[in-house]
Amino acid sequence: MVDPGLEELIMAGPAWQRPGKRLLLSLVRRPRGLALLKRFTPADQAGYALVAMAHYDDPEAAGPLGWDADAVAARGRELRRREGRP
Amino acid sequence: MSRALTADACVIGAGAGGAVLAAELAEGGMDVVLLEQGPAHDPDGFTARPVQMLGRLYREGGQTITLGDPPIALPLGRGLGGTTLVNSGTCFRTPPEVLDRWRAEFGLDVDERSMRPHFERVEQALSVAEVTPELAGENAAVARRAAEALGWSHGYLRRNAKGCVGSGVCAFGCPTSAKQHTGITYVPRARAAGARVLTGTGVRRVVVNGGQARGVEARAADGAALEVRAPLVAVAAGTVHTPALLARSGLGADSGQLGRNLSLHPATAAFALMDHDVDMARGVPQSFYIDEFAHEGILFEGAAGPPSYVAMALPMTGRRHQQVMAAYLRLAQFGLMVSDTSRGWLKFMRSRPVIRYDLDHGDLEKFRRGIARLGQLFEAAGAREVFLPLPAHVAPQRARRRDLKLMAFHPLGTARADARPTHGVVDGQLAVHGVRGAYVADGSAVPSALGVNPQLTIMALATRLAFHLLARR
Numbered sequence: 414m415v416d417p418g419l420e421e422l423i424m425a426g427p428a429w430q431r432p433g434k435r436l437l438l439s440l441v442r443r444p445r446g447l448a449l450l451k452r453f454t455p456a457d458q459a460g461y462a463l464v465a466m467a468h469y470d471d472p473e474a475a476g477p478l479g480w481d482a483d484a485v486a487a488r489g490r491e492l493r494r495r496e497g498r499p
Numbered sequence: 500m501s502r503a504l505t506a507d508a509c510v511i512g513a514g515a516g517g518a519v520l521a522a523e524l525a526e527g528g529m530d531v532v533l534l535e536q537g538p539a540h541d542p543d544g545f546t547a548r549p550v551q552m553l554g555r556l557y558r559e560g561g562q563t564i565t566l567g568d569p570p571i572a573l574p575l576g577r578g579l580g581g582t583t584l585v586n587s588g589t590c591f592r593t594p595p596e597v598l599d600r601w602r603a604e605f606g607l608d609v610d611e612r613s614m615r616p617h618f619e620r621v622e623q624a625l626s627v628a629e630v631t632p633e634l635a636g637e638n639a640a641v642a643r644r645a646a647e648a649l650g651w652s653h654g655y656l657r658r659n660a661k662g663c664v665g666s667g668v669c670a671f672g673c674p675t676s677a678k679q680h681t682g683i684t685y686v687p688r689a690r691a692a693g694a695r696v697l698t699g700t701g702v703r704r705v706v707v708n709g710g711q712a713r714g715v716e717a718r719a720a721d722g723a724a725l726e727v728r729a730p731l732v733a734v735a736a737g738t739v740h741t742p743a744l745l746a747r748s749g750l751g752a753d754s755g756q757l758g759r760n761l762s763l764h765p766a767t768a769a770f771a772l773m774d775h776d777v778d779m780a781r782g783v784p785q786s787f788y789i790d791e792f793a794h795e796g797i798l799f800e801g802a803a804g805p806p807s808y809v810a811m812a813l814p815m816t817g818r819r820h821q822q823v824m825a826a827y828l829r830l831a832q833f834g835l836m837v838s839d840t841s842r843g844w845l846k847f848m849r850s851r852p853v854i855r856y857d858l859d860h861g862d863l864e865k866f867r868r869g870i871a872r873l874g875q876l877f878e879a880a881g882a883r884e885v886f887l888p889l890p891a892h893v894a895p896q897r898a899r900r901r902d903l904k905l906m907a908f909h910p911l912g913t914a915r916a917d918a919r920p921t922h923g924v925v926d927g928q929l930a931v932h933g934v935r936g937a938y939v940a941d942g943s944a945v946p947s948a949l950g951v952n953p954q955l956t957i958m959a960l961a962t963r964l965a966f967h968l969l970a971r972r
Contacts, residue, residue, distance in 0.1 A: 418550045425560025427851060455901070457816055465810035465820060470550040478827040479778055480805045482547040485666050489674025490543060496662065498676040499683040
């Protein structure tokens, strides 16, 4: 099961990359798959980077690291309304 | 259903070049139609979450990649504002030595003095100002202290931002609308001056008859065929997509240069684990530069972002990645950009760009030296640990092309300007050679790598073109 946000991102990407990305994601999530990928450093890193990006985009993972995306977005909205910004 | 519009000028693309040109022409009294393939983005939808925003604000979800050695990620903005919507906002004027080279090598009638009023006009329109140390944040302060200790030339960057509070997500949609991208500056100016701005509109071809541009054929957002009749057409669809449109229109191919001469300013970045909190997303991500090695074609610039961005960029996997991410607050990052001599080319398969770019030996050497110096920089900053963008156990001096983890943000040159029709797609006034009324007004016309971020150069050239066209009326 691919994270919905990640699936949306993959679908936004070029069609020719999608099968490869889904394969990478399925391998990187399995210990044996990850071990296989480690023989091919660029593929290992590309697959892991996608998974890690999605994981830390989740407020539950980002919050303990001091990042509150909702608060940043809310502050932006408030500032734009208060100051009449576009 | 089809419909037709008539105008004095049709501008294709609302990014750095097209939006500026459209606004200046409209304010100068021309009846302008500005066509943009992407949408108008509502900043209320900017969530400060990279995974969501990549899919919405970038072409191909930011996953455009070059083929070659090594492959290079090439994210491009999509929508009103183009890539100015998602860039770091860094503003450099074209270096005088680059303008001198354009004059000598490409026969362009440009120099520092003649370009100055155009730069000043753009800088005023975009509220360009130097970042303050307070707003730059601790990530920049780490680099500044190190540069001072090493005696390397450095400074705070100039940016097109007004009322910035350092949200830390310039590349993922500025939530405060502080970044003065062309979608909120020049496009509203164009509208106020009477220009018609159509989003979601894909242009199929530029229509030329008897050697004279007559307008464009397009597909409107509702799917209807759209014809814009105009004796002046300016293509500003970006360095990757402008050559495709010109080729579909049978324009610009005579020189043999269309789609060639692609430069990218390839870039990479290193991380460092510090003993104190950096909290890199608090402040302007790209706020500081080190130009000590600019004469070698290496420019260091700040880079930073929220945890998901860092998680994607860290050069490691597994447990080690998790350990380093757990110390996110103590991570610092700094990047380097190479003024490349490598040149790529692009072709299109079913309207998708196929981009070929191989790093030449000279640029590989720049990366080897640059990455080693990034390590030196962070050591001088007192880093506890440095994470270079290379596989484990590969020393910078021995890095191979395939070891490099590169991105690029500044594609240029695929419809380059050259006074000679045999050497360039457009002439010194950005007119397509051999056609009356057809122009190129984006990074594709920029004839060489700049060594600095290109948005101001593209905007100043578009301003220059606008005044040239208005003077001819």
